[in-house]
Amino acid sequence: MSDTSSPVPAERSALVLFSGGQDSATCLAWxxxxxxxxxxxxxxxxxxxxxEMQARERIRGGMATALPDAAxxxxxxFVIDLSGYGAIAESALTADRAIEMEASGLPSTFVPGxxxxxxxxxxxxxxxRGHGVLVGGxxxxxxxxxxxxxxxxxxxxxTTLALGLATPLEIATPLMQLDKAQxxxxxxxxxxxxxxxxxxxxxxxxxxxxxxERHSWGYGCGHCPACELRARGHAAWKASLPA
Ligand code: ZN
Numbered sequence: 234m235s236d237t238s239s240p241v242p243a244e245r246s247a248l249v250l251f252s253g254g255q256d257s258a259t260c261l262a263w264x265x266x267x268x269x270x271x272x273x274x275x276x277x278x279x280x281x282x283x284x285e286m287q288a289r290e291r292i293r294g295g296m297a298t299a300l301p302d303a304a305x306x307x308x309x310x311f312v313i314d315l316s317g318y319g320a321i322a323e324s325a326l327t328a329d330r331a332i333e334m335e336a337s338g339l340p341s342t343f344v345p346g347x348x349x350x351x352x353x354x355x356x357x358x359x360x361x362r363g364h365g366v367l368v369g370g371x372x373x374x375x376x377x378x379x380x381x382x383x384x385x386x387x388x389x390x391x392t393t394l395a396l397g398l399a400t401p402l403e404i405a406t407p408l409m410q411l412d413k414a415q416x417x418x419x420x421x422x423x424x425x426x427x428x429x430x431x432x433x434x435x436x437x438x439x440x441x442x443x444x445x446e447r448h449s450w451g452y453g454c455g456h457c458p459a460c461e462l463r464a465r466g467h468a469a470w471k472a473s474l475p476a
Contacts, residue, residue, distance in 0.1 A: 241269045241270040241363070242365070243363055243364060243365030243366075243400075243401070244365040244366065244401070244403070245268055245269040245270065245365075246268060246269065246270040246271075246362075246363055246364045246365060246366065247264045247267070247268040247270070247271050247272075247364055247365075247366040247367070247368050247405070248271075248272050248273070248274055248355055248358060248359045248362065248364040248366070248367055248368070249261045249264050249271060249272070249273045249274070249367075249368040249369075250274060250275075250276075250351055250352075250355055250367065250368065250369040250370070251273035251274060251275050251289060251292075251293075251310075252275060252276075252285055252289070252370075253275070253285045253286065253287075253288030253289035253291075253292055253436060253437050254285070254288070254370070254436055254437060254438045255413075255416065255417075255432055255436045255438050255451075255463060256370030256372065256408055256416060257369075257370045258292045258420075258431075258432050258435075258436045259370070259407075259408065259416050259419055259420045259423075259432065260368050260369065260370045260407060260408065261273060261292065261293075261296065261307075261368075262296065262299070262300060262303075262420060262423045262424050262428055263368070263407045263419070263423060264366075264368045264405075265296065265300055265303035265304070265306055265307060266300070266303055266423050268306065268366065269306060270306055270308060270364075271306050271307050271308060272307075272308040272309050272310070272311070272362060272364065273289070273293065273307075273309075273310045273311070274310075274311045274312075274313060274354075274355050274358055275289050275310070275311070275312045275313070276312070276313050276315045276351055276354070277312055277313070277314050277315065277316065278315040278316060278318050278319035278344075278347075279316045279319030279320065284437055284442045284444060285437055285442075286312070287437075288435055288436055288437035289310070289312075291435040292431065292432070292435050292436055293307065293310060295431040295435060296431075298427060298431070299424040299425075299427040299428040299430075299431045300423070300424050300428065309362075311358060313354055313358070315350065315354065318350055346381060347381060348369070348371060348379075348381035348382060348386070348387075348390075349381055349386075349390060351369075352367060352369070352387075352390050352394065352404065353390075353394065355367050356394045356398060356402060359402065360398055360400065365400075365401055365402060365403060366402075366403045366404075366405055367402065367403070367404045367405070368404075368405045368406075368407070369387070369404060369405075369406055370406070370408050371383075371384075371387060371406050371408070371409060372406075372408045372409055372410075372411065372416075373409055373410075374409070374410055374411060374412045384406065384409050387404050387406055387409075390404060391403065391404045407419070412466060412469075413462055413463060413465065413466020413467070413469070413470075414466045414467075414469035414470040414473065415470075416466065417429060417432075417466060417467060417470035418470055418473070420432055432451075433449075433450060433451045433467075434451065436451065437451075437452070437453075438451070438453060438459045438460065438462075438463045439452070439453030439454050439457055439459055439460050440454075440457040440458065440459045440460075441453075441454045441457050448464065449467065449468075449471075450463050450464050450466075450467035450468075451463065451467075
């Protein structure tokens with residue numbers, strides 16, 4: 234499907250949208266378990282916290298230990314500068330604004346059109362790199378009302394991108410119907426305690442970018458919506474485990 238030759242057929246080759254958070258770290262493990270060739274892409278769009286970029290490197294490096302059989306399938310990492318988009322999409326994540334609910338009913342962390350932009354840019358890279366699958370951590374179960382996380386939106390994007398590129402393209406969203414506790418359980422099924430420990434220690438979710446305090450679920454301020462969601466899900470997952 235592309236102008237980069239690869240011995241792996243496109244439908245066996247995946248590009249993971251990888252931010253270094255819990256969800257995309259789990260997606261990376263899922264892809265390594267499922268596809269013959271996996272690469273990662275991250276987007277720098279002027280987030281407040283370059284801590285996200287550091288988390289990406291630690292998680293990728295840790296996969297060799299957590300998933301020894303799959304690690305050889307992990308290929309290159311790409312970071313794409315989307316600071317121009319970040320300037321348009323200014324919100325609590327990309328500017329110094331409080332994290333709160335707005336009159337629209339969406340949290341101020343909503344970056345308008347973010348996943349549409351990410352998927353479009355990722356599809357161009359996938360085309361060039363010979364990937365027939367994009368993997369993203371979008372989730373409509375405990376998403377914060379983000380309309381671009383819904384499977385209906387993703388289905389429309391999949392159709393649009395495949396038409397626009399004139400090539401088959403699948404957008405896989407393995408977390409779409411999972412809550413955060415089920416996402417932890419999926420990581421455990423994929424990589425056991427080694428993987429869940431890696432995600433606890435090195436993935437980053439906190440909207441405020443804090444890594445001062447280590448909780449049972451990882452680092453973070455403990456109070457922002459992302460930390461609260463992560464902490465609740467981790468507690469529910471732990472409670473579901475046999476004593
Ligand atoms: Zn936080």
